[in-house]
Amino acid sequence: MTHRPRRSALFLPASNARAIEKARALDADVVILDLEDAVAPDQKATAREAAVAAVRSGGFGHRELVVRANAIGTAEAEADLAALAGSGAAAVLLPKVDDPQALHRARAVLGKGPALWAMIETPRAILDLPVIVAAAAATGLAALIAGTNDLAKELRCRPFPDRAPLVPVLVQIVVAARAAGLVALDGVSNVLDDPAAVEAECRQGRALGYDGKTLIHPSQVAPANAVFGPDEEEVRWARAVARAFDGAEAEDKGAIRVEGKMVERLHLEEARRTLAIHEAVTTRS
Numbered sequence: 001m002t003h004r005p006r007r008s009a010l011f012l013p014a015s016n017a018r019a020i021e022k023a024r025a026l027d028a029d030v031v032i033l034d035l036e037d038a039v040a041p042d043q044k045a046t047a048r049e050a051a052v053a054a055v056r057s058g059g060f061g062h063r064e065l066v067v068r069a070n071a072i073g074t075a076e077a078e079a080d081l082a083a084l085a086g087s088g089a090a091a092v093l094l095p096k097v098d099d100p101q102a103l104h105r106a107r108a109v110l111g112k113g114p115a116l117w118a119m120i121e122t123p124r125a126i127l128d129l130p131v132i133v134a135a136a137a138a139t140g141l142a143a144l145i146a147g148t149n150d151l152a153k154e155l156r157c158r159p160f161p162d163r164a165p166l167v168p169v170l171v172q173i174v175v176a177a178r179a180a181g182l183v184a185l186d187g188v189s190n191v192l193d194d195p196a197a198v199e200a201e202c203r204q205g206r207a208l209g210y211d212g213k214t215l216i217h218p219s220q221v222a223p224a225n226a227v228f229g230p231d232e233e234e235v236r237w238a239r240a241v242a243r244a245f246d247g248a249e250a251e252d253k254g255a256i257r258v259e260g261k262m263v264e265r266l267h268l269e270e271a272r273r274t275l276a277i278h279e280a281v282t283t284r285s
Contacts, residue, residue, distance in 0.1 A: 003276040004064065005029045006212040007228035008221045009145075009185055013038035014051035014067070023060070028221050029212065030064045035080055036071065036095050044076045048083050055087045062284045066117060068093040072102040081109035091115040091142060096150070098124045100135035107139045115140050117183075121147025122154050126169050133180035144177045145214055146170055148187025161197065163204065174209040186210040192217050202227035229281055230274045238271035238278075 009030035012019045015038075023031045033054060039047040051067050067089045069080035084092050094106055097118035106116055116139055118132065125132065135141060148159070148166055157165035170186070177184035186205035191197045198220050202213050206227055213224045230238070244250060244258045245268045255264045 003273045003280070005229070005277050005280050006064070006143075006183055006185060007281075008215055008224040009066070009212055010215045010218065010221060011038065011068070011188070013047070014054070015039050015043050015047040017050065020050070020054050022218070023063070026063075026218055026221055027225060028063060028215070028218075029225070030066055031060060032066045032068055032093060032214070034068045035076070036068050044070070045079075048076075048080055052083050052087045055084075055089045064090045066091045066093050067114075068095060068119075069106075071096045072105050078109060081106055085110045085113040087114070089114045091117045093117040093119060093145065095119045095147070096121055096125075097132060098122055099128050100132050100139070103132070103135050103139035103141055110140075115142040117141070117143040117145060119145045119147040119150075120173050121150035123151075126151075126172055129172060129176035130179075133176045133182060136180045136182060141180075141182065143183035143185060144173055145185045146173050146187040146210075149190070151187075161200070163201070167208070170205075170208055170210075178209070183212075184210050186213040188214045188216045189220060190216070192219065195219070195223055199223040199227060225281075230278050234274055235278050238274040241267055241271040242275065 006029050008028045009032055010023065010026065010028040011032045011034050012023055014033040014035050020033065033051045035044065035047050035051060055065055055067065067084055069084065069092050070076040072094060081092065092106065092110060092114045094102060094116060097103065097120065103116055103118065118141060120126065120129065133141070151166060151169060152159050159166050174184045189198050189201045202224050205213055212228045215221060215224060241258055241263055244256055244263065250256045255262055
């Protein structure tokens with residue numbers, strides 16, 4: 001399995017040429033060109049053309065390039081998907097995925113093109129998570145993103161800085177993603193001028209099991225990368241676990257002793273993931 005860093009996923013309006021150009025030099029792991037919320041209705045066609053042009057022109061280096069289409073069932077969705085089918089984008093992000101039918105409809109238009117990512121941002125989607133992720137293999141679904149702003153609105157909850165009312169649904173999204181072997185990305189932080197608050201939200205997301213965080217401003221990239229990337233101690237411990245299991249004395253054992261702790265082979269899998277992400281980040285710096 002290839003473990004690709006997705007610590008930071010930055011949303012940018014596809015209609016903003018200047019922002020797209022700047023994104024080519026940002027340290028975000030993922031750039032998401034947005035055709036939905038960030039684009040006015042009369043700019044949809046222009047933004048679509050700009051997104052396809054940006055994907056085809058390249059220059060994003062290590063950054064994974066994703067395009068968020070308009071929601072299935074809207075007037076713009078099919079045109080978005082048709083344009084993106086052969087664009088070369090790594091994935092198409094579908095907003096407001098409530099059921100697996102949305103994934104199948106998108107795949108029918110995309111053909112064998114980009115992977116699908118799904119935003120989980122409605123109560124119905126939370127209830128239907130098991131059937132949504134069950135369609136992953138057939139539809140090329142590779143990631144779930146928590147749409148926290150829409151979820152808060154639909155649930156009529158008040159998340160406040162600690163997001164406590166959203167934690168139960170955030171956990172359900174992670175559980176569904178892990179059950180299907182998918183990437184899970186936390187929702188955006190609306191805080192733009194308080195790095196400590198952004199970092200705290202990132203730490204909460206990581207504690208809940210998310211692989212990274214979606215972002216709405218370049219200033220949020222650094223805290224997301226710092227929190228969701230393995231730190232020195234995590235890398236040291238991962239190396240110790242990997243070394244211990246590579247030794248001949250561990251060859252036929254399911255659990256061994258490492259630095260006074262009992263470590264199982266399930267910990268070896270996580271250690272290898274940590275080391276793969278660390279290597280991917282450090283070798284491109």
